[in-house]
Amino acid sequence: MSETIELTRKDFVSDQTVRWCPGCGDYAILAQMQKVLPELGIPREKFVFISGIGCSSRFPYYMNTYGIHSIHGRAPTLATGLKIANPNLSVWVITGDGDGLSIGGNHLLHVVRRNVDLNIILFNNRIYGLTKGQYSPTSLRGTKTKSSPLGTVEHSFNPTSVVIGAEATFVARTVDSHVQHMAEIFKRAAEHKGTSFVEVYQNCVIFNDGTWSYATDRNTKDENILMLEDGKPMIFGKDKDKGIRLSGYLEPEIVSLANVAEADLLYHNERAPSSLAYMLSRMRQPDFPEPIGVFRAVEEPIYEVGVMRQIDEAIKRRGKGDLRKLYHAADTWEVFPDAERGNGHQAGEDSPPPGEFDEAYPGVVFHEEGGLTPAKPSLLTDTLADLDPPPPLTAPVTISLAEAVARLKKSNVGFMALLDNNDKLVGVFTDGDVLAKVACQVEHLAEEKVKDYMTASVTTLTGQATIAQALHLMALHNFRHIPIVDSAGRVESVISFRSVVRYLGQNFSAGNGR
Amino acid sequence: MSLEQDLQLEQVQHLDLKNFTTVEIGTSVKKTVEKMRVENRHCAIIVDEGELVGIFTDRDILRKVVDARETWDLPIDDLMTSTPLTVQAKDRADMALALMDFKHFRNVPVLDDEGKVIGNLTHQAIIKYLSDRFPESVYNLPPNPEQATRQRIGA
Numbered sequence: 317m318s319e320t321i322e323l324t325r326k327d328f329v330s331d332q333t334v335r336w337c338p339g340c341g342d343y344a345i346l347a348q349m350q351k352v353l354p355e356l357g358i359p360r361e362k363f364v365f366i367s368g369i370g371c372s373s374r375f376p377y378y379m380n381t382y383g384i385h386s387i388h389g390r391a392p393t394l395a396t397g398l399k400i401a402n403p404n405l406s407v408w409v410i411t412g413d414g415d416g417l418s419i420g421g422n423h424l425l426h427v428v429r430r431n432v433d434l435n436i437i438l439f440n441n442r443i444y445g446l447t448k449g450q451y452s453p454t455s456l457r458g459t460k461t462k463s464s465p466l467g468t469v470e471h472s473f474n475p476t477s478v479v480i481g482a483e484a485t486f487v488a489r490t491v492d493s494h495v496q497h498m499a500e501i502f503k504r505a506a507e508h509k510g511t512s513f514v515e516v517y518q519n520c521v522i523f524n525d526g527t528w529s530y531a532t533d534r535n536t537k538d539e540n541i542l543m544l545e546d547g548k549p550m551i552f553g554k555d556k557d558k559g560i561r562l563s564g565y566l567e568p569e570i571v572s573l574a575n576v577a578e579a580d581l582l583y584h585n586e587r588a589p590s591s592l593a594y595m596l597s598r599m600r601q602p603d604f605p606e607p608i609g610v611f612r613a614v615e616e617p618i619y620e621v622g623v624m625r626q627i628d629e630a631i632k633r634r635g636k637g638d639l640r641k642l643y644h645a646a647d648t649w650e651v652f653p654d655a656e657r658g659n660g661h662q663a664g665e666d667s668p669p670p671g672e673f674d675e676a677y678p679g680v681v682f683h684e685e686g687g688l689t690p691a692k693p694s695l696l697t698d699t700l701a702d703l704d705p706p707p708p709l710t711a712p713v714t715i716s717l718a719e720a721v722a723r724l725k726k727s728n729v730g731f732m733a734l735l736d737n738n739d740k741l742v743g744v745f746t747d748g749d750v751l752a753k754v755a756c757q758v759e760h761l762a763e764e765k766v767k768d769y770m771t772a773s774v775t776t777l778t779g780q781a782t783i784a785q786a787l788h789l790m791a792l793h794n795f796r797h798i799p800i801v802d803s804a805g806r807v808e809s810v811i812s813f814r815s816v817v818r819y820l821g822q823n824f825s826a827g828n829g830r
Numbered sequence: 831m832s833l834e835q836d837l838q839l840e841q842v843q844h845l846d847l848k849n850f851t852t853v854e855i856g857t858s859v860k861k862t863v864e865k866m867r868v869e870n871r872h873c874a875i876i877v878d879e880g881e882l883v884g885i886f887t888d889r890d891i892l893r894k895v896v897d898a899r900e901t902w903d904l905p906i907d908d909l910m911t912s913t914p915l916t917v918q919a920k921d922r923a924d925m926a927l928a929l930m931d932f933k934h935f936r937n938v939p940v941l942d943d944e945g946k947v948i949g950n951l952t953h954q955a956i957i958k959y960l961s962d963r964f965p966e967s968v969y970n971l972p973p974n975p976e977q978a979t980r981q982r983i984g985a
Contacts, residue, residue, distance in 0.1 A: 325973075342970075346972075347973065492965070492970070519970075730888070750896050751867055751888045777975065781975045788961075791957050813954065816957065817927070817931075817956050
């Protein structure tokens with residue numbers, strides 16, 4: 317048995333600069349993926365991320381795993397081949413509404429139909445973002461874009477309906493701003509044996525901002541979203557006062573829980589015939605709340621398992637093949653190079669000279685100047701230094717566990733920064749560590765060293781980091797304290813969630829926040 | 831609408847109050863700590879036949895338990911904070927936040943009309959509430975600040 321290494325979020329963060337627009341929903345998806353993967357118990361070298369073309373398809377660069385940025389729409393094809401070559405890999409296909417449903421629509425259908433054991437995450441922003449705002453297969457009828465200036469005249473694809481039509485064995489939907497829900501769905505997708513398809517409602521801040529606002533706005537989302545829970549009645553609304561019932565025509569209808577008993581509502585069943593999942597996928601705004609969660613999860617034979625079994629049986633019956641023999645079996649012919657036949661066509665002769673792509677489309681790139689939308693200045697510009705955070709309790713990393721506990725108690729705090737000889741931060745010791753590793757487990761604290769109980773992999777920020785960044789780490793990873801370090805890795809201060817909450821409560825109004 | 835006004839209109843029950851575990855009175859300190867650890871909760875709500883009688887938090891563990899072996903087998907009633915201050919499900923969120931700030935509480939049990947515990951109000955719940963209001967600013971950020979791109983980048 318090889319030793320298992322405990323992975324953290326940081327192990328999955330690559331060193332690449334993330335080239336998505338500020339405020340893009342892709343960031344939230346990336347953060348959740350990096351949070352979920354360490355929890356799966358799979359070694360890092362077994363993960364492969366395969367994408368096609370599009371903004372979402374830059375995803376593999378930002379994951380510190382194996383990855384392929386492949387051909388437009390063909391990520392499922394490469395992923396299928398890879399799974400047959402090495403069925404032990406955890407393969408993730410990252411695609412968008414254009415890449416997955418237009419250019420690669422055919423490939424998506426067939427990977428789903430075959431039930432290859434991989435996970436497909438489709439970022440749906442209902443627009444072509446990378447090519448600057450043309451309508452996509454999921455753009456709603458009437459959407460005005462650069463390629464449909466009078467509005468589209470056609471009906472749009474509904475990704476969950478499409479894959480349910482191809483009899484997908486796992487179909488789910490989540491929303492970029494519902495981060496906890498997204499993490500749960502990614503985990504379920506990873507655990508499913510067979511093709512897992514997850515649609516993520518993802519906001520394109522530049523070309524299609526607010527397309528999902530009914531599902532993301534805090535004030536309205538509870539009324540517009542139906543959280544699917546297996547075995548539970550379909551109840552929604554901020555006060556959980558509405559439900560979904562089947563009408564006599566096998567159509568869903570919204571009822572008030574004031575008039576209808578819970579037992580008469582429609583109950584969700586992930587293993588029901590796909591007609592239930594299909595019906596759920598057809599529920600759309602504004603007539604119905606849109607379901608999020610797992611629509612369907614069933615076990616069916618897996619493609620690569622069947623293929624491998626066939627190969628094994630064939631080898632048993634006929635012995636191992638001989639490639640050389642196959643080459644020389646029959647019907648061979650020679651091919652001469654073009655030049656020798658006097659037909660010297662130079663590749664690329666007729667193609668236009670290389671040039672800046674953007675110059676061909678002057679004036680259509682952005683309507684606004686500058687990198688950030690003016691809408692949200694303060695969270696994104698106020699820095700942690702502005703909070704004037706206090707210095708943390710510090711101690712040498714060499715002290716005993718008993719000493720560390722005593723110092724936390726004496727200072728009445730729950731966070732301590734541990735420093736090496738050069739005052740560099742090497743770990744933190746918190747009340748969370750006490751609960752997780754020490755309390756009622758270690759009897760003789762004086763005989764133990766704090767360095768064996770601290771958290772060594774510390775996420776830090778600099779004073780120049782924005783308050784949004786601290787809030788991001790606290791909201792996504794449940795950090796209660798974040799050490800602030802200088803460029804030499806020396807700890808200057810510590811941000812606590814209390815100080816962030818206080819700052820927001822006192823200085824922040826929705827007017828300058830949105 | 832300012833954030834302050836928004837918190838005034840919000841009811842405590844609409845925040846994320848799941849960060850707690852429930853323990854029956856008489857349970858040993860050791861069992862309580864174990865349950866908190868396994869469920870990854872920083873606060874245990876102590877109940878007697880469903881009624882709230884006290885709370886026990888990670889702060890109590892640090893102050894009273896971790897370096898005092900003799901406490902581990904005591905019933906949790908001996909170390910818990912008895913009859914803690916509570917808020918009602920329909921109380922205004924801003925009042926609850928003010929109470930937490932003023933008293934330096936990190937956990938406040940939330941009760942419904944019949945006095946049953948329905949949750950635990952923490953700073954984490956407020957962080958989540960605030961983050962949900964500004965998803966683009968908070969959730970949509972690069973893994974590390976220096977990995978951000980300041981400019982929008984097209985094809």
